[in-house]
Amino acid sequence: MKKSTSLSNILQLVIPEEKMLPFLEELKYIDVARKFTVYDLFLFLAEAAFQQWEGYRDGEQRMALCGQRSVDHSTLSKKAKDVPFQLFKRLLDLMIGLCNRKTRRVLGIPKELLIVDSTTITVGLGRLTWAPHKGQKAGVKLHVGIIGDQGELHKVTETTGYEPDLKSCPDLLDRRFILVADRSYGKHKLFDSYQEQENRQYFVIRLRDNTTFTNPISRCRKRPFSGSIKQDLTCQLGKNMALSQNRFRVVILEDPKGNPVILATNLHWYSPEGIAEIYKKRWQIEVFFRWIKQHLNIPKLFGTTPNAVYGQLYTALLIYVLLKFLFEQGNAAVHPSAKLTFVDFDRLFTLETLPPEWRIYLANVVFLTSII
Incomplete structure (x- = not known):
């Protein structure tokens, strides 16, 4: 069954094209295309993650049905190869800033947890020759920090599969939280x-x-x-x-x-039992990795260059942040009898079978975008 395309409409309200322009200027990237722009690529990658498309060829057949500009798969591939992935990383940071809670502890001893770990996405060595991993495998890593108990994505960085986790740790640290790691x-x-x-x-x-x-x-x-x-x-x-x-x-x-x-x-000053409980919270990042791999097409890398690979991955994580925000705001807005779990929200949103209250909420999401 076709997935709802309303997520793309919401994404355009939250991050309109004009919010992308300063990042393009910062990266000194000039978009000369008229038929298929960088913003079109962004919307394509977002829809591909949400709908779990198989690749550029599959997306070529589906994008017009989602109201997107239709282009052939070679144009998609060339554009993804050309656009610097740092753009999508900045857009992810922007989405995190928009959707995550505004108040953080700055002074005093922190109580919230920052859970840090990495996940590796592997393919055959011939597809990513610039990222050898083990044997005949190539791979890239996403190094992720999430806020414990909230499931909020906090910081992300990327490396090839051979890079040790420790090397990326300074990029994920935040003294406002208690770091939890393996x-x-x-x-x-x-x-x-x-x-x-x-x-x-x-x-x-x-x-x-x-x-x-x-x-x-x-x-x-x-x-x-x-x-x-x-x-x-x-x-x-x-x-x-x-x-x-x-x-x-x-x-x-x-x-x-x-x-x-x-x-x-x-x-x-914590009890040993309290220390043990803090570490047990680390399982939440394993759940997070499992969810994004099952629901956001993470293991299916469309391109073969760093820009194409990391651009796809960062856009998929951006969609996770947006879905999480819509879910939490929706649960706060609907009647208690209509509240959902995140798993149910994602499933029903996917199947276009959300309860009426949720459909009304999503139809008025323009109001929420004025808040964030």
Whole structure:
């Protein structure tokens, strides 16, 4: 069944063409096309993500039905190859700024979580020769930070599949949040830099199982540990050249299979159970990656150049931000009996079977765009 095309109409209200022009000037890109402009490409990539088109050839057959200017697949491919992907990255940042909550904690100790991780999109090596990954595979990475409990996309950057996650971490940091990350981000010297900054970066990061604890001191506790907590101590991390300068707190727990989970943090006033709960929130980014891959065509890369690949991926993430915003604003606007989960909203929006209250809400989304 054909998906609703109303999302494109809403997108044009939220990011009209004139909002794109300053970015084009900043990137020194001159759009000489008249028949198929950069903005047309933007709308095409948005619709392709939402409707999960198979590629440029498939989109060529469908775009006219969505009210878009019809061009052949070779024109689509050439345009996607030519337009710098940094444009779509800036548009994503713009959408995040428009749709995410306006108020953030600036002073004091942060309470919200910034969950950071990466996902790799792989294809055959022959398609992306500039991005070798493993063996006969090529791949690119999206390094993502989301706001825990909110599901809000906060920051994104890109690398090829071989680049380590740690290299992208500085681009995702935000001292207004508690950083939550897995073992790929557990470098001891980096912890020292977090601790020594004027505005400290608080964190809960998993360590590798073979991490050395130097000068460990168990923290005093009157009651026995609850749940899966096994130890709570402070120490320097590593040894020799990799020894941290500062002492950090380490909480050790067991996963359901009995394997150790070692967490390092500079949150010394939290209970060990609280530290464990913070780390368990990390599963939310795995859910996010699974959702965008299943619903926004992320694994199907249309082009073969960095501009085409990253332009497609950033536009798909922009559509996620817009859908999330429409869902949250709609749930606040409709009667309690008409409230939906995000999964149901996406499914019903896709099938054009949203309840009447939701259709009325989307028809008046121009009012919402004046708010954001």
